[in-house]
Amino acid sequence: MKETGVKARAIHLGFRQNKGRAFYIGSTGLRPAGVLVISLGTFSDKLLCKPTMSQIESQNPEPVFQLKGSMLAITVMELARTNLEALDRQLAAKVAQAPNFFSNTPLILALDKLAPNEGSVDLPGLVRICRQHGLRTLAIRANRIEDIAAAIAVDLPVLPPSGARERVLDPVEAEAPKKIPEKPPEPTIKPTRVITAPVRGGQQIYAQGCDLVVVAPVSPGAELLADGNIHVYGPMRGRALAGIKGDTKARIFCQQLSAELISIAGQYKVSEDLRRDPLWGSPVQVSLSGDVLNIIRL
Numbered sequence: 001m002k003e004t005g006v007k008a009r010a011i012h013l014g015f016r017q018n019k020g021r022a023f024y025i026g027s028t029g030l031r032p033a034g035v036l037v038i039s040l041g042t043f044s045d046k047l048l049c050k051p052t053m054s055q056i057e058s059q060n061p062e063p064v065f066q067l068k069g070s071m072l073a074i075t076v077m078e079l080a081r082t083n084l085e086a087l088d089r090q091l092a093a094k095v096a097q098a099p100n101f102f103s104n105t106p107l108i109l110a111l112d113k114l115a116p117n118e119g120s121v122d123l124p125g126l127v128r129i130c131r132q133h134g135l136r137t138l139a140i141r142a143n144r145i146e147d148i149a150a151a152i153a154v155d156l157p158v159l160p161p162s163g164a165r166e167r168v169l170d171p172v173e174a175e176a177p178k179k180i181p182e183k184p185p186e187p188t189i190k191p192t193r194v195i196t197a198p199v200r201g202g203q204q205i206y207a208q209g210c211d212l213v214v215v216a217p218v219s220p221g222a223e224l225l226a227d228g229n230i231h232v233y234g235p236m237r238g239r240a241l242a243g244i245k246g247d248t249k250a251r252i253f254c255q256q257l258s259a260e261l262i263s264i265a266g267q268y269k270v271s272e273d274l275r276r277d278p279l280w281g282s283p284v285q286v287s288l289s290g291d292v293l294n295i296i297r298l
Contacts, residue, residue: 074106074107074108074138075105075106075107075108075135076107076108076110076141077107077108077109077110077130077135078110078113079109079110079111079113079114079121079126080113080114081114081118082114082118082119082120082121082122084122084125084126084129087126087129088129088132091129091130091133091135092133094133095133095134102133102134102135103134104134104136105134105135105136106136106138107130107135107136107137107138108137108138108139108140108141108159109126109127109130109137109139109140109141110140110141110162111140111141111142111144111147112141112142112143112144112161112162114144114147116144120146120147120150121146121147121150123140123147123150123151123153123154123156124154127154127156137156138157139151139156139157139158139159140156140157140158140159141158141159141160141161141162142158142159142161143160143161190208190209190210191210192207192210192211192212192213193205193207193210193211193212193213193226194213194214194215195212195213195214195215195216196215196216197216198216198217198218198219199214199216199217199218199219199222199224199238200219200221200222201219201220201221201222201238202221202222203222203223204222204223204225205222205223205224205225206225206226207225207226207227207228207230208227209227209228210226210227210228211226211228211229211230211231212224212225212226212228212229212230212231213231213233214230214231214232214233214234215233215234216233216234217234217235217237218232218234218235218236218237218238218240219237219238220237220238220260221238221260222237222238222239223238223239223241224238224239224240224241225241225244226241226242226243226244226250227243227244227245227247227250228242228243228247228250229242229243229250229251229252229253230242230250230251230252230253230254231253231254232252232253232254232255233255234254234255234256235254235255235256235258236254236255236256236257236258236259237258237259237260238259238260239259239260239261239262239263240252240254240259240261240262240263241261241262241263241264241268242263242264242265242286243264243265243288244263244265244266246265246266247265248264248265248288249288250264250265250288251264251285251286251287252264252285252286253284253285253286253298254283254284255283255298256281256282256283257274257277257279257280257281257282257283257284257295258280258281259271259274262274262286262293264286264287264288264293265288267288267291267292267293268293269293274295277295279295279296279297282297282298283297283298284296284297284298285298
């Protein structure tokens with residue numbers, strides 16, 4: 001048989017084939033044997049070659065999953081004895097007290113506190129009783145060899161014993177309806193405090209629960225405070241603090257901005273910053289956006 005430029009593989013079939021014959025040399029001479037000749041050049045490389053990981057990733061550039069860690073609150077049933085009949089009765093009593101608590105509740109069965117001389121646990125029976133009462137077993141916590149083997153036999157994950165402090169859970173208390181907080185009383189609206197005399201240095205005027213209006217000049221060193229807005233119909237050379245109890249909607253109005261400090265709900269600017277503002281010395285109003293004081297012309 002001659003070698004050609006096409007690679008071929010001969011597979012011995014053990015029977016005669018009419019389309020082609022191959023011969024081999026044996027003890028009895030030349031004898032025909034049936035073969036199947038497959039030309040590797042007739043197949044596409046994409047069909048014969050297994051796709052590489054890089055090719056697969058290029059076809060699916062977006063990841064289809066992420067692994068994340070999370071802290072979840074899961075109920076733990078700590079078994080003290082292996083008496084399943086007593087467990088069934090006591091669970092039924094708990095379900096009667098708080099039926100909503102025992103509704104598809106995820107559960108960890110803690111067998112690590114069983115005494116060494118306590119008998120073996122019928123784990124399938126234990127899981128079945130829990131399921132009948134609305135508890136879905138996710139895993140067990142165990143340290144005895146027989147308990148670990150039983151969990152592996154029913155394909156349940158085994159967690160190591162926990163040294164963390166766990167509080168006793170009362171299903172009745174957990175199911176108790178939460179108290180709806182009472183709506184705080186609406187604040188009493190007080191009349192606006194109006195100051196007609198000049199406010200001199202060292203003076204402090206506070207408008208509690210209302211706006212403050214000053215229709216006279218405010219000297220350097222004077223301080224105006226209000227739970228609401230502050231209006232100054234004259235030069236404002238002292239300090240003005242509006243919304244001091246956290247009212248972010250409060251505003252400051254003045255006929256001439258020459259203040260040492262302005263503040264709304266704790267956000268402030270001092271004179272060094274204000275002097276660089278193009279509206280320094282002009283009639284302005286000041287408002288708060290987020291944590292930024294906005295100064296615009298009146």
